[in-house]
Amino acid sequence: MPSVNKTFQADKHPLEDLLRVDRLPHIWCPGCGIGSVFSACLRSIKNSGIDYNNFAMVSGIGCSGRGAGYINIDSFHTTHGRAIPFATGIKLANPDINVIVFSGDGDLCAIGGNHLIHAARRNMDITVICVNNLIYGMTGGQVAATTPHMYRSSTTAAGNPESPFNLPLLAYAAGATYIARWTMLHSRDVSDAVSEAIGRKGFSFIEVLSPCPINFGRRNKEKSLDTLRMYHEKSIIKNNATPAELDIEYGKSIVLGKFIDIQKPTYSENYSRVHNPNDE
Amino acid sequence: MKYWRVPLDSDEILVEKGIIHIIENRCKGCGYCIEYCPQHVLVFSDTFNAKGYHLPTVNTDDCLNCHYCEFLCPEFAIFSIAAEP
Ligand code: SF4
Ligand code: SF4
Ligand code: SF4
Numbered sequence: 001m002p003s004v005n006k007t008f009q010a011d012k013h014p015l016e017d018l019l020r021v022d023r024l025p026h027i028w029c030p031g032c033g034i035g036s037v038f039s040a041c042l043r044s045i046k047n048s049g050i051d052y053n054n055f056a057m058v059s060g061i062g063c064s065g066r067g068a069g070y071i072n073i074d075s076f077h078t079t080h081g082r083a084i085p086f087a088t089g090i091k092l093a094n095p096d097i098n099v100i101v102f103s104g105d106g107d108l109c110a111i112g113g114n115h116l117i118h119a120a121r122r123n124m125d126i127t128v129i130c131v132n133n134l135i136y137g138m139t140g141g142q143v144a145a146t147t148p149h150m151y152r153s154s155t156t157a158a159g160n161p162e163s164p165f166n167l168p169l170l171a172y173a174a175g176a177t178y179i180a181r182w183t184m185l186h187s188r189d190v191s192d193a194v195s196e197a198i199g200r201k202g203f204s205f206i207e208v209l210s211p212c213p214i215n216f217g218r219r220n221k222e223k224s225l226d227t228l229r230m231y232h233e234k235s236i237i238k239n240n241a242t243p244a245e246l247d248i249e250y251g252k253s254i255v256l257g258k259f260i261d262i263q264k265p266t267y268s269e270n271y272s273r274v275h276n277p278n279d280e
Numbered sequence: 281m282k283y284w285r286v287p288l289d290s291d292e293i294l295v296e297k298g299i300i301h302i303i304e305n306r307c308k309g310c311g312y313c314i315e316y317c318p319q320h321v322l323v324f325s326d327t328f329n330a331k332g333y334h335l336p337t338v339n340t341d342d343c344l345n346c347h348y349c350e351f352l353c354p355e356f357a358i359f360s361i362a363a364e365p
Contacts, residue, residue, distance in 0.1 A: 011301045011303065011359075013303065013350075013356045013357075013359050014350070014359055015356060016356075019356060024306055024355075024356065025305070025306045025308065025331075025355060026355070028354060029308075030308035030309060030310050030333065031308070031310040031312075031354075032354060033354060034354065035353070035354025035355055035356070036312075036351070036352055036353070036354045038354075039351065039353070039354070039356060040351065043351070184352075184354075185316075185352070187348075187351040187352055188351065191351075224310060224312075225311060225312075225315055228312065228315070228316075
């Protein structure tokens with residue numbers, strides 16, 4: 001008989017201090033990967049050693065947008081697509097705060113797409129974690145700007161005729177200074193990326209692929225474990241890969257890694273150089 | 281513990297052991313912890329929690345306290361703690 005065969009009801013999870021435990025279990029479906037990405041993000045916050053009062057998390061609308069509601073630090077659940085402008089406001093009002101945006105692909109890159117590119121262009125000093133499940137999950141599985149060509153959704157039952165965004169390329173073209181892509185299965189890499197982003201200055205964009213078994217998997221004959229197996233078998237880690245080569249295509253391998261990490265003056269630094277030149 | 285090839289210094293290296301804790305009412309039975317434990321420590325148990333999800337349970341003594349089940353679990357429902365040596 002194994003000596004460790006014990007389960008305890010009342011023990012504390014190591015991230016308990018960062019969670020609003022009274023709200024658990026969370027709303028995410030069984031097998032949804034958002035919780036794993038969220039967990040990796042909380043671990044980075046915990047491991048940073050920075051006082052929790054110096055963090056703020058902002059989410060938009062959607063399944064991933066519920067993230068801000070489960071973290072036990074200052075957090076804001078904003079209107080659809082507006083997480084980044086909200087985060088920008090927090091950062092400019094109090095530059096000492098580490099602002100983390102945790103939201104989904106639909107919220108950040110479709111309805112909030114303009115905010116994303118302009119925050120990247122300005123090199124706003126915030127960390128954006130974009131959970132990409134390739135679909136609009138919460139609203140019923142409609143095709144998204146990230147649904148790969150030929151995948152099925154509730155509004156493209158015969159296969160998606162459109163081409164999806166290559167998000168790292170979009171962020172790169174707009175001027176983001178840190179860009180990485182992982183899957184929720186690569187949870188240590190996700191939290192390393194978030195830790196790096198917290199520790200650096202400038203606009204950091206971290207795309208994390210994550211299964212939506214209910215609204216994406218079901219229509220594409222992918223059970224949640226099949227999606228994870230695909231992440232395992234079809235992903236190639238290629239740091240510093242050219243952003244233009246990072247398309248996600250039907251049946252092809254997915255390139256993961258840290259693609260961009262460069263230094264540029266942030267918006268706040270440029271702003272004070274223009275308006276308060278004597279401060280330096 | 282099973283080794284594919286026993287390291288030459290295996291009797292000198294202290295291998296950490298872990299004890300798994302499961303917060304039953306949070307688990308949604310996704311099976312990620314079971315599938316991806318590198319040591320195949322976990323299996324589905326026959327019991328359900330209050331919401332009717334099948335829970336994982338510890339089946340072998342081989343947990344190395346690597347925390348991967350804890351990192352992967354979307355529900356904050358499982359974690360490992362180092363056992364007293
Ligand atoms: S609908 Fe999809 S993305 Fe939303 S919680 Fe369920 S599985 Fe996750
Ligand atoms: S800590 Fe590692 S070895 Fe132990 S049960 Fe979890 S995944 Fe398996
Ligand atoms: S990963 Fe978490 S939710 Fe899934 S079966 Fe294991 S303990 Fe339950």
